[in-house]
Amino acid sequence: MVFHLPDNLHPNCGPVAWLLGTWRGNGHGDYPTIEKFSYGQELIFTHDGRPFFHYMARAWITDDDGNRVRDAAIETGFLRCFDEGKVELLLTHNTGISELWHGEAADGKLELVTDAVMRSESAKEVVAGKRIYGNVNTELMYAYDMAAVGQPLTPHLWARLKRA
Numbered sequence: 001m002v003f004h005l006p007d008n009l010h011p012n013c014g015p016v017a018w019l020l021g022t023w024r025g026n027g028h029g030d031y032p033t034i035e036k037f038s039y040g041q042e043l044i045f046t047h048d049g050r051p052f053f054h055y056m057a058r059a060w061i062t063d064d065d066g067n068r069v070r071d072a073a074i075e076t077g078f079l080r081c082f083d084e085g086k087v088e089l090l091l092t093h094n095t096g097i098s099e100l101w102h103g104e105a106a107d108g109k110l111e112l113v114t115d116a117v118m119r120s121e122s123a124k125e126v127v128a129g130k131r132i133y134g135n136v137n138t139e140l141m142y143a144y145d146m147a148a149v150g151q152p153l154t155p156h157l158w159a160r161l162k163r164a
């Protein structure tokens with residue numbers, strides 16, 4: 001599907017405009033403390049002309065044939081856009097974790113690192129994260145590394161999604 005830049009896009013959000021819309025695809029996950037897994041995912045970025053995007057993502061674990069096995073992570077938040085591609089991401093997870101991220105966007109790439117991670121009493125110990133989103137030949141590719149459960153910053157997720 002062809003992507004048209006919305007007329008009312010806030011200029012601060014220009015460097016991340018390519019993210020707008022709905023994306024679906026598949027990813028793989030790993031971590032030193034768990035078994036490898038595969039997942040499907042839908043990402044939705046929307047805007048209303050103000051200098052932020054609303055973001056929502058749902059994932060589900062898949063088997064070797066790509067069939068849905070069970071629901072997995074849900075995360076939602078606000079990507080706030082400032083001058084020169086600078087962004088903030090406020091992100092909340094269904095697992096009792098809320099994060100503040102800082103990042104920079106340019107040339108179809110968005111890189112983010114956590115500034116703060118807040119966890120509920122029942123949440124797993126997640127202390128930091130790094131995310132890279134890239135527009136690669138009109139596909140969205142991302143990678144997520146986390147420092148969690150006593151491990152240093154280590155890959156947990158990587159995925160490739162197409163515009164729906």
Ligand code: HEM
Nearest residue numbers: 029033034037039059072073093097124125126148149157
């Ligand atoms: C596409 C999104 C994600 C999927 C499909 C996913 C999937 C998984 C799976 C299958 C496990 C193994 C244990 C289990 O089955 O619960 C796991 C563990 C874990 N995930 Fe994720 N995850 C996702 C995103 C995240 C995010 C965003 C965070 C951090 C905010 C996170 C933090 C963790 C932690 C801390 C563990 C536990 C490691 C351990 O206890 O050894 N995950 N994840």
